[in-house]
Amino acid sequence: MGTRSQVPVNVDTDRLVRHYHNMCRVRAFEETALEALEQGLVPGPLHPSIGQEAVASGVCANLDADDILLSTHRGHGHTLVKGAAPLAMMRELLGRAGGCCGGKGGSMHIADFSVGMLGANGVVGANILIATGAAHAIRLKGETRVAVCIFGDGAINRGPFLEGLNWAKIFTLPVLYLCEDNDFAATTRTRSVSAGDGPGARAESLGIPSLAVDGNDVLEVDAAVRDTLAALRDGGGPRFIHARTYRLSGHTAADAAAYRDSGEVAERWLNDPIARAAQMLRNTGMAADALDEIAREARRAMRAVLDEARTTPWPEDRQAHLDVQDTLGPGLARAD
Amino acid sequence: MGTRSQVPVNVDTDRLVRHYHNMCRVRAFEETALEALEQGLVPGPLHPSIGQEAVASGVCANLDADDILLSTHRGHGHTLVKGAAPLAMMRELLGRAGGCCGGKGGSMHIADFSVGMLGANGVVGANILIATGAAHAIRLKGETRVAVCIFGDGAINRGPFLEGLNWAKIFTLPVLYLCEDNDFAATTRTRSVSAGDGPGARAESLGIPSLAVDGNDVLEVDAAVRDTLAALRDGGGPRFIHARTYRLSGHTAADAAAYRDSGEVAERWLNDPIARAAQMLRNTGMAADALDEIAREARRAMRAVLDEARTTPWPEDRQAHLDVQDTLGPGLARAD
Amino acid sequence: MYRTPWVRVSRGPIESMAICSYLAAGKAALDEEMQRDATVWALGEDLGRGGVFGQYAGLAERFGRQRIVDTPISEAAILGTAVGAAMTGTRPVVEMRFSDFALCAIDELVNQAAKARYMFGGQTRVPLVVREPVGMWRSSAAQHSQSLESWYTHIPGLVVVMPSTPADNKGLLKTAIRSDDPVVYMEHKDLWGLEGEIPEGEHLVEFGRARVVRSGSDVSLVSWSKTVHTAAEAARKLASEGIEAEVIDLRTLWPWDEETVHASVAKTGRLLVAHEAVGVSGFGAEIVASVCEQLHDALRAPPRRITAPRVPIAYSPPLEDLARVTTDRIVEAVRQSMSE
C-alpha cells in the first residue's frame, strides 16, 4: 500500500481522526494486555485483534450507547469502542475486583451492560442468537435502538448462523450481522472449510441484503455501517455486512501461527488499518507528529491503566458464590 | 387437473406402471395402518404421507439396495419403496415381534438396514447429518454407492441443514438432499417461518446445484432423481432437489387439520399424484380396469399384512434390556 | 440497565377453589402473568394454533401474534433468542414441545442462559422459563419420552420445577415466570388431563417447598411429577396392610426441600425415592446421598430407589411397561424395606 493516496475526495477528517484515535487505543490496549500476559499477570487466554481494529472502530463508533452489541472471544476492540472503561476491562483480564465482570469472566466473557455491550462469548456463533433475541425484545417493546452482532468467519458454519438469520428475517428484526472475516478460524483457513460464495451469499439466500467491505479501510467500514444502521432504524429488517480483514497475530497470544509463512504476514502488515488511516490523514495534510502523539498517548494511557489494574486486589472470596441464582437450594448451604 | 393430457411424448409406460404400483402400495399401506390405528392396534403416533407418494416412488425406486437412505417421521412410503417388507413394517407399527426394529422403534423410527434404509428419525433435521456421515464413510471407503436424505420443508430452518450441506460440499460427498416440501410443518405453513427464496436457494448459496420439481408428478421426480444420481455417482459432490407436494392428511392421524379450510384440501386432492399417474396411463391406452386392479390388489395385500401382523405376539420381555450396549455395568444387574 | 425488578414470591390469599385440568392450569398461569406483565411473551412451534398439546389454545387470539409467537423448527434459536430477549427487558416463556428436543438447544440453555449472570459478574439476569414436557406418553419411543431432570439440577444457575397437580402447575408456573433466573419447567405429558382443585385468585407456589401428600410414620416415600400419584396409590395400598408411608412431592428439584425430606426420614427411619427417570445418576441418587450423608444414624434400613432401568424407552407397550415405575414395584420395595 505504501504511499497510496486514494483519499476519498470529501473525507471527513474529524471523523477519520476519531477512528484513528479509537484504533490506536484498541491496539495499545491489546499490546499492553499482551505485555501483562508475558509478565504473568493475565491468568487466562487472550485473543488479540491486532490488524482488525478498523472493524471495531468502523462498526462500534457508529452505535449509540443504548444500541446493543454482541461480540466474540476476540472482542476487546469492539468493547472498548462501544464505550467500556479500559481500566475495568484490564482488571477483568487480570481477574481483579472492579473488572467489568468482577473478574469472573475474563477476556472471553468481557461485557459492559451499562454501555449496551452484552458480552463476548466463549462459544463460536452463540452470540448470533443472543443478538437476534435482543433485537426481538427491542421490537416487542417498540423501541428504536438496534442490535449489532459481530462474529468471525468461522461462525458461518455453525447452525446458529442459519437459525438466527432466518429468525431475524421472518420477524423483521433490527439487527445488523457483521462477519469479521480475518481469514482464519484458529489454525484453519476458513475458506477451506466453508462452501459456496461466502457469508454474504448465505445471508442473501435468506433474503437479507448484504454488503462486502474492505475491513481494513476504516472509512469504508464506517460508511457501510452508517448507511446500514440508518436502514435498520427505518425498520426494513436485518442486514448483513461482510468485512474482509486479516488476523495479524496468532489465534491466541500463545499461538505462534507456524502454519502460515512469515512472508504472508509481512505482506499483510503493509495493509495495517492503522497505518492506512495515518497515511490518509497525512495526505489530508495532518502532521505526522500529531498522529504519532495520538498513538503514544494511547499507549501511555493503557500503561497507566495496567499499572492501576495490577495493584487492584483480587475479588473477595464470597464472590465465588454470588450471582449464581437467587434460589440457592440446599447445595450451597453445605461446606462442599 | 381432471382430464389433463400432457403426457410426456416418450413416456416409459413400464416405468410409470411400476411407479403407479409403488404409489398404490404406499397409499394402501398407510390407509391400512390408519384403520389399524382406529381399531386401537397402533399404540403410537402415525404421520401419513397421503398425497406425497410420488416423492417416495420417484426417489426410492431409483436407488439400488446398497444405496443409503435416511428418512423422516413421515417415512413409510420411502421405506416401503426402498424395499422393506410391509409385514415387518406393519408389525413395527403395531409394536410386535418381527417388526423391522423388533417393535422397539415404531413408525417414527422405522428402518431396514438390510435394504440400506438407515432410519426415520424423531428429531426433525437430525437425519441430514447422519446421511452426510454415511456419504462420508462411502467416500472414505472408496465405494460407488450414494446416500440420499429426504427431509421436510420444516427441516430447512434447523442448524443441521446448514452444517450438513456445508460439510457435504467441502468434502465433495455423494449425497442427494431431497426436500419433500408439503407446505406444512405440523400446523404451521412453513413458508411463513422460512426466509428467502426457499430450500434450493439455500443449497445454492452453499455451492450445491439444486433442481425444483413438481413433487406430485412422479415422472418429473423420477427423471430429476435419475439424472441427479448419475451426476452423484460421477463424483461431482452433493446435489439438491426441492420437490413441491402437499400433505393431504393431518400432521398425525390425530390431527384434523382444522387450521386449513376444506376447500383448499379438496382442490389439492385434484392434484393427487396417484390419480395423475393413472390419468397418464389411461392416456397411453392402458385400461382403467387394469389400473383399478393394481390399486385393489395393493389394498388386499396390505390387509393381509395387517391380518398377519395383528396376530403376531408381542416382543419377549427380555428385549426390553437387549441391544442397549455391550458393556452393561452394574445398573442392569439390579432389579430396578 | 435492561433489568426488570425482582418480584418476591409469596402465597396469595386463597379465596375459593375451582376444578381445573393440569393443562388448563398451566394456561391460566401464563394468561394471568401475561395480563399482569406486558413483558411476558411465549414462543415456540405451532403456538398460534394452541401448541402441540393445546396448552396455548386461545392465547394468540387474546394477546396477539407479537406475544404468542409462532416459530420455525429452530430449537437452538428459540432458546438462544430467548436468552437475548431475557437480557433485554422481557420475560420469554419458551416452549420446547418435548423435553427431548431441548437437546437441540443445550448450549443455549447450559452455556449461555445458566451462566450469564455469574460469568458477567451480576451485570445481567436471564428471566426465562423453558417449558419441557417430559415422560412416557402414548408409546412415543426413545426420542419422545425422556425425563432428564437430573441433568439440569447439576447445572449451577438453573431452577428445576416438576409439578404433579393442576394447582401446582398453576402456582409454580406463575412463580417461574416471575423468577429472574432461568427455570427449566417440566410438565408431564401424561398429566395434561388430570383434574384437580385450584385456589382462585392469585396463587403462587414458592420454589423449594415440598408438599406432604400424605403423612405417615413408617417410611418416607419421596417423588415428583407423575410418579407422585403412583407413590400415593402405593401408600393407600400399604395402609391397608398397616404400613403408613409418608408421601412427599418435591415439586421443585432445584432448589429442593432437604429440610422436609430430612425431617421425614428422621421420623420414619426409612427412605424410598421413586422417579420415572433412569436410576443411574438420576436425582434419586442425590437425595439418597444427601440423606445418607446427613442422617446416617437415623436410617433403620438401607435407602432404596425405584426408577427406570438404564435402557432407552421402547415403543412396544409391553416393553415400555418394563421401564415403568408402578404401584406394585413401589409397594414391593416398601415391604422389603419394612422387613429389614
Next chain:
Amino acid sequence: MYRTPWVRVSRGPIESMAICSYLAAGKAALDEEMQRDATVWALGEDLGRGGVFGQYAGLAERFGRQRIVDTPISEAAILGTAVGAAMTGTRPVVEMRFSDFALCAIDELVNQAAKARYMFGGQTRVPLVVREPVGMWRSSAAQHSQSLESWYTHIPGLVVVMPSTPADNKGLLKTAIRSDDPVVYMEHKDLWGLEGEIPEGEHLVEFGRARVVRSGSDVSLVSWSKTVHTAAEAARKLASEGIEAEVIDLRTLWPWDEETVHASVAKTGRLLVAHEAVGVSGFGAEIVASVCEQLHDALRAPPRRITAPRVPIAYSPPLEDLARVTTDRIVEAVRQSMSE
C-alpha cells in the same frame, strides 16, 4: 449389513515399560489403532495442525487428510456425521476440543448415537468415540472448564471413560476405539503433560475395572480423572498421620466397578468420593447411593462427597480455586470421617 465385527477386549502381554506423557499416550493409542484398522479415522477442528492441544500432531502427515480430517466449526455436524459414518462401516474418533462444546451436539450424541442400536432393534451399531477434554485448566472460565461426566452416565447406550494416567489413556482409548458402542472419552486438560510408565506392546485396558492406586484399611477414597492424583496425595499425607486410605481410580464411570468399590467399603467401612464436577447430581451421588443401598450395615460412618459447589467456574484464580477439590479438603474430610 454395515457392521464391523465386535472385537473382544483383552489385556495384551506386557513386554516392557516406557515413559510417556498422557498426551502422547493418547496419540500413540490412536496411531496404533489407525494402523491396525483402516476404518478408524479422526475428525475435528484444526486436527491437521495437531489439534488444539497437539494431541494429533503428526498424524495427518502419517495417515493423510482423508483419515485425519479438518472440519469446520460445526460441532453438531462433527458428531452427527460421525453417527452416520459409524453406521456405515467406519470407526470415527470425534474430537470436541473442549467438552463444553459438545453441548452443541447433544441431540446427535444422546438422541441419535446412544439410542440407535436399541431404537432400531439391534440392526445397527454406532462404534464412535467422542473425545471431550474436561476440567479446569489455566483460568478458562465458565464455558471452558466443565466436567459433565455424570450426564453421560445417565444416558443408556453410552460408555463413559475418564483416564487419569498415561498408561490408562493409552489402554482405554484403544479399547474405546474397538468398542462397538459409542464412548464418551474424557481426558483431563490439566493432565496432558503428566508423564508415566506405559507397558510396551499391545496395551488394552478393559472397561469397568477400577485400579486400586493404593491399598488401605481405614477408608475408601473413590475418584477418577485428575482428582485421583489429589486423592493419592491426600492418602500420603494421611498415612503420615496413621490413617490408611484405600484410593480407587474408577477409570470408567459406565460401566463402573461396583464390585471393587463395594469390596473396599466392606473392608474399610468408610466411603469418600472426590470429584472435580459439581456435587449436586454428580456421579459421586450415584456411588454413595449404590453403596448405601447395598452396604448400609457395613458403613461405620456417613459417606462423604468432596466436590465442587454448585457454582459456575470463575475466571479469577482465587475464585476458581474455591471450586477446586484440594488435598487439604480431602484430608480434612477423611479426618472428620475417622472421628465419626
